[in-house]
Amino acid sequence: MTAHGRFHAALPTDLDNQDIAELPRWARVAFAARCARRVQAVFTAAWPEAPQEHIAAVEAAISIAEAASVGVRPSAKDVVYEAQRACEAAAVSERRAAEAAAEAAANAAESVEAITESFMTCASLGAATRAAEAIGFRGAVMTGIRRDFERLKKWAQKEAWTDETRVSREFFGPLWLEGEEPDWSKVKLVSKTGEEGEETKNIPTEEEIAQLPRWARVAFAARCARRVQPIFSAAWPDADEWHVQRIEQAISIAEDAAFQARSATIAPGIDNVKEAVVAALTSASAAVAAADAAYGAWLAATTAQTAADTVAYVAADAARAAKGASFEREVVSGIRRDFARLKEMAEREAWTDETPVLSEFFGPLWLEGEPERWPFVKARRAKFYEQPQLEIYIDPGNAPKETIQEVFEALSDLHVAAGGLGLEFVNDGNFIYAMEKVPK
Amino acid sequence: MRSLPSEIGELISKYIGKALGGPTFIARSIAVATLSVAKSLLGMFGEGFVTDIECIKESFLRKMKAEADSAVGEAQKKMAEAAEAANRANLPKRKDAIARTEQELAQAKVAKTQAEGEAIRKDAETRRLQAIAEAKARLLEALGKLRQEGGDIFFDRDNLRKILEVGFPPENYKNNSESDSDD
Numbered sequence: 001m002t003a004h005g006r007f008h009a010a011l012p013t014d015l016d017n018q019d020i021a022e023l024p025r026w027a028r029v030a031f032a033a034r035c036a037r038r039v040q041a042v043f044t045a046a047w048p049e050a051p052q053e054h055i056a057a058v059e060a061a062i063s064i065a066e067a068a069s070v071g072v073r074p075s076a077k078d079v080v081y082e083a084q085r086a087c088e089a090a091a092v093s094e095r096r097a098a099e100a101a102a103e104a105a106a107n108a109a110e111s112v113e114a115i116t117e118s119f120m121t122c123a124s125l126g127a128a129t130r131a132a133e134a135i136g137f138r139g140a141v142m143t144g145i146r147r148d149f150e151r152l153k154k155w156a157q158k159e160a161w162t163d164e165t166r167v168s169r170e171f172f173g174p175l176w177l178e179g180e181e182p183d184w185s186k187v188k189l190v191s192k193t194g195e196e197g198e199e200t201k202n203i204p205t206e207e208e209i210a211q212l213p214r215w216a217r218v219a220f221a222a223r224c225a226r227r228v229q230p231i232f233s234a235a236w237p238d239a240d241e242w243h244v245q246r247i248e249q250a251i252s253i254a255e256d257a258a259f260q261a262r263s264a265t266i267a268p269g270i271d272n273v274k275e276a277v278v279a280a281l282t283s284a285s286a287a288v289a290a291a292d293a294a295y296g297a298w299l300a301a302t303t304a305q306t307a308a309d310t311v312a313y314v315a316a317d318a319a320r321a322a323k324g325a326s327f328e329r330e331v332v333s334g335i336r337r338d339f340a341r342l343k344e345m346a347e348r349e350a351w352t353d354e355t356p357v358l359s360e361f362f363g364p365l366w367l368e369g370e371p372e373r374w375p376f377v378k379a380r381r382a383k384f385y386e387q388p389q390l391e392i393y394i395d396p397g398n399a400p401k402e403t404i405q406e407v408f409e410a411l412s413d414l415h416v417a418a419g420g421l422g423l424e425f426v427n428d429g430n431f432i433y434a435m436e437k438v439p440k
Numbered sequence: 441m442r443s444l445p446s447e448i449g450e451l452i453s454k455y456i457g458k459a460l461g462g463p464t465f466i467a468r469s470i471a472v473a474t475l476s477v478a479k480s481l482l483g484m485f486g487e488g489f490v491t492d493i494e495c496i497k498e499s500f501l502r503k504m505k506a507e508a509d510s511a512v513g514e515a516q517k518k519m520a521e522a523a524e525a526a527n528r529a530n531l532p533k534r535k536d537a538i539a540r541t542e543q544e545l546a547q548a549k550v551a552k553t554q555a556e557g558e559a560i561r562k563d564a565e566t567r568r569l570q571a572i573a574e575a576k577a578r579l580l581e582a583l584g585k586l587r588q589e590g591g592d593i594f595f596d597r598d599n600l601r602k603i604l605e606v607g608f609p610p611e612n613y614k615n616n617s618e619s620d621s622d623d
Contacts, residue, residue, distance in 0.1 A: 260535060356531065360458060390457035390477065391599040393493050396515055397591030401522045407586055407593060408526030410579035411457060413533070414480060417571035420473025421537050422530040423457040425523040427516075 019149070020121050026069045027152045030167035032108040032124035033065035034148045037175060038141055039101045039131040045184040046135055047090055047098035054086035058102050061109035068112040071166045076112040083109055097134035103127035119235050123286070126326040137182040144180065148172055202336045203315050209339075210308035215258045216342045218300050219357035221311045222254035223338050224318040225297040227331055227365055228290045230374065231321045236287035247291055250298035257301035261356035286324025293317035315339075330371045338362050360424050390423065451515050452496075452594070455523060460534055469541060478603040480576055481595050489580055493594040 020028060036058075043058050044050055061083035064076050083106035090099035104127035111120035125145065132141035151172065155161070175181070209217060232247055233239060257263060296314035303310070315335055322331030341362065345351070366374075392411070396404055412422040459474045484490045547560050583593060 256538075259531075358460070360460065389459075390474070390603070391493075391596045392455045392457055393452050393594035393596075394455060394519060395452045395592045395594075396519055397586065397589045399586050399589035399591045401518050401525070403582070403585050403589055404519055404522035404591070405525045405529070406582040407579070408455075408523055409529055410575065410582040411477070412526060412530050414572065414575040414579055415457075415459065415473050415477050416530075416533055416537050417568065417575035418473035418476035418480075419469035419537075419541070419568060420477075421460040421470055421534045423477075424460050424527050424530070425455050425457055427453065427455055427520060427523065 020125070023152055024156055024161045024165055025163040026166050027156050027161060028121040029065055029108075029111050030069035030171070031148060031152055032111045032121040033062055033069060034172055035121075035125045035128040035145055036062045036065070036101075036104040036108040038144055039104055039128045041184045042101040042131045042135055042137075043086075043090070043098045043105075045097075046101070046131075047093060047095040050086075050090070050093075050095075050098065053082075054089055054102070057082035057086040058105040061105035065108040065112055066169060069167045070169055076109045080106055080109045080113075097131050100127045100131035100134060104131060119237075119286070123324060123326060130326070135182075140176075140180060140182045144176060202332055203319050204312070204336070204339045206308045206312040208343075209311045209315070212308075212342055213346055213351045213355055214353040215261045215355060215357050216346050216351060217308060217311045218254055218297075219258035219361065220339060220342055221297040221300040221314040222251055222258060223362055224315050224335055225251045225254065225290075225293040227334055227338075228293055228318045228321040231325050231327075232287050232290035232294075234286075235290065235321075235325060239287070243291075247294045250294040254297035254301040258357045261354055263302060286321045289317045289321035289324060293321060327371060327374065330366075330374075334365065334367075337367070358424070392425070451512060453516065453519050455519075460530070475604060476572065478600045480572065482597070482600050482604070484576075484580075485595075485597060489583065491592065491594050492597045494597065496594070 020031070023031065040058060040062060044055060057079070060079050061076075064079045068076070083102055087099050087102035087106055090096075090102055104124045107120050107124035107127055111124060128141065128145065129138070132138045152167070155171075156165075159165075204220075209220065212220065229247060229251060233244060293314050296310055296317060300307075300310050300314065318335060319328060319332055322328045342357070345361075346355075349355075390411075394404065394407070408423075408425050412425075416422045457477075459470050481490060485492060544560070544564050586593060
């Protein structure tokens with residue numbers, strides 16, 4: 001069983017990924033299937049005109065997860081693909097609840113084969129929650145889900161289930177207790193053009209990205225990849241260090257190329273970033289998308305001309321990774337904010353294709369702090385990057401700009417002399433202090 | 441700010457010095473460099489070269505809006521331009537620093553013997569200490585100029601200590617900071 005940071009904003013508040021990780025493996029898969037089964041009716045209720053092939057795909061995805069939990073192991077890959085198609089079709093038809101229901105089914109099927117089925121189980125639960133919320137039946141659905149979880153937990157402890165223990169089809173009993181089943185005929189047909197839908201559509205298009213100067217495009221690609229980088233490790237906690245490093249290196253190279261306004265050279269070992277993407281294919285799709293975003297950013301930095309479509313793909317990959325982890329809204333709005341900032345500055349300061357862009361240009365990744373339970377990459381970089389920043393208070397007196405600049409530069413030079421890359425100075429922004437008296 | 445209205449007194453603006461990021465291979469030295477800067481500044485408190493912001497009592501500080509007065513706005517603008525110019529000036533230095541670190545790493549890798557590798561590392565460390573000493577001297581010179589013009593710079597001792605606490609394990613932090621601070 002895996003144990004990693006708590007995450008997943010869309011999970012019910014009293015149940016999170018660590019609770020789920022405590023279940024044995026096949027209990028998790030059974031739970032994922034059960035979550036999807038609970039909201040399966042939402043698919044057709046919210047999308048009455050759904051094509052039969054998509055309805056069948058959702059059923060097949062749930063069935064395969066149920067079959068796997070009792071010991072039958074057919075390949076789930078094709079089924080996952082079909083369920084994802086159903087999910088996309090619902091999205092195109094602007095049926096948000098149906099999309100979430102199909103997503104729950106696809107995630108359940110994916111949990112069968114994914115090395116990180118714990119993550120996919122969480123993702124299935126998250127999608128089921130969203131489906132229930134979208135139709136206004138959260139209470140009934142969550143009560144059932146909670147009951148399923150408690151039952152699994154109780155029996156797993158009582159009978160000392162292991163990761164090999166299968167879960168019989170009859171284990172859970174009826175899906176709904178008497179009078180508990182929601183009246184699906186009263187489902188509110190919620191269009192996907194609600195809040196979340198608007199966010200999703202906000203990913204900058206290829207045409208918009210093409211308006212940015214070259215290094216701004218690279219910086220944007222790097223930023224998108226950086227934003228979803230933690231999803232890689234969260235969705236694939238068993239990824240080996242080599243792959244994690246390739247992802248980090250790919251993003252750093254793109255950031256650095258944008259900063260130096262120079263195409264990145266292909267450093268030894270980095271030319272195979274693609275290997276990390278391929279390796280991630282054995283894990284959750286969110287990890288693949290996060291790795292793909294890093295690969296795309298690296299590609300944007302190493303090719304002679306950074307094509308807007310490459311960068312648009314990176315943004316789309318980042319959104320896909322976020323969606324897989326149920327953080328789409330937060331990530332997409334962050335991506336949009338970064339893009340708007342770049343565009344505004346590029347226009348205002350008449351940036352050219354030669355203008356460098358610092359990764360620090362964008363400011364913090366999250367304006368109001370990380371989303372709750374945001375995937376968290378422990379150790380590696382965190383300790384150093386969490387260092388408090390240097391606070392400097394300046395009284396300029398009558399000194400000219402040049403003298404103040406000298407002080408800033410001297411501080412930065414001290415950092416460089418000590419082996420760093422210098423300091424960037426930003427005004428705190430919040431406070432201007434007027435001192436009435438200085439005690440001597 | 442002599443040009444400010446008398447009821448305002450002197451203007452102090454707070455800036456944040458953020459360590460610039462870079463490729464992974466340099467991440468550790470960036471972190472260590474930030475510690476070195478904090479350590480140097482703590483040492484400079486003891487020598488009386490820099491002032492702790494705590495020396496200015498909270499009661500003498502008040503928040504005000506930048507746009508409240510044109511003189512304040514001017515001073516703000518001047519500092520913002522100075523910071524921006526310093527940030528720009530640092531760009532080529534950053535490139536050089538990356539190249540230098542790459543070169544040092546490459547040299548260390550090709551060292552044929554342990555002794556040779558050790559010698560390369562010692563040489564790099566000697567150069568680093570010398571560069572720090574020179575940079576400190578330049579900082580003091582710049583501070584001197586600022587003071588001659590009626591300005592001043594302040595640091596927050598607690599902030600510097602916090603940087604050291606995060607960077608070093610507690611026992612090392614004690615060894616590294618006590619000798620440099622003035623308390």
